[in-house]
Amino acid sequence: MVEKFAGRCLCGAVRFECSAEPVFQANCHCDDCRRNTGAVYGSLVFVPVEALSIRGTTGSYQHLSDTGNTMTKYFCPTCGSQMFTSNTRTPDRRGVRVGVIDDASWFQATAYVYSCRSLPSTPLDPAVKAFDKMPA
Numbered sequence: 706m707v708e709k710f711a712g713r714c715l716c717g718a719v720r721f722e723c724s725a726e727p728v729f730q731a732n733c734h735c736d737d738c739r740r741n742t743g744a745v746y747g748s749l750v751f752v753p754v755e756a757l758s759i760r761g762t763t764g765s766y767q768h769l770s771d772t773g774n775t776m777t778k779y780f781c782p783t784c785g786s787q788m789f790t791s792n793t794r795t796p797d798r799r800g801v802r803v804g805v806i807d808d809a810s811w812f813q814a815t816a817y818v819y820s821c822r823s824l825p826s827t828p829l830d831p832a833v834k835a836f837d838k839m840p841a
């Protein structure tokens with residue numbers, strides 16, 4: 706497991722450092738993550754909000770989850786890279802999109818979220834815990 710990590714958006718206008726190890730690592734197969742990232746699923750690590758320091762200004766977009774919580778997506782307004790997420794259900798955490806981490810070689814999804822929505826072509830490891838929705 707990693708103890709700290711850093712990353713940036715495609716153009717470099719937004720940079721971040723995280724000083725704590727992730728509390729949760731997941732691949733999310735929901736339609737919202739697909740649309741938000743443009744990828745067939747979204748990979749996220751969740752970290753304590755106070756461990757994440759961000760330089761640069763992010764744009765944000767809010768929407769409701771299927772359980773009625775407000776979800777916020779944070780992105781670089783210059784290059785459009787999707788970077789962070791927050792959820793009013795877990796205000797003490799931030800999600801970091803794995804693709805914007807400089808060296809994410811340590812990333813290992815320990816859960817699949819909305820696995821029922823995964824595309825047929827997406828390989829799923831049967832050893833990874835799969836949730837049909839967001840785990841409580």
Ligand SMILES: [Zn+2]
Nearest residue numbers: 714716781784
């Ligand atoms: Zn950028």
Ligand SMILES: [Zn+2]
Nearest residue numbers: 733734735738
């Ligand atoms: Zn999702």
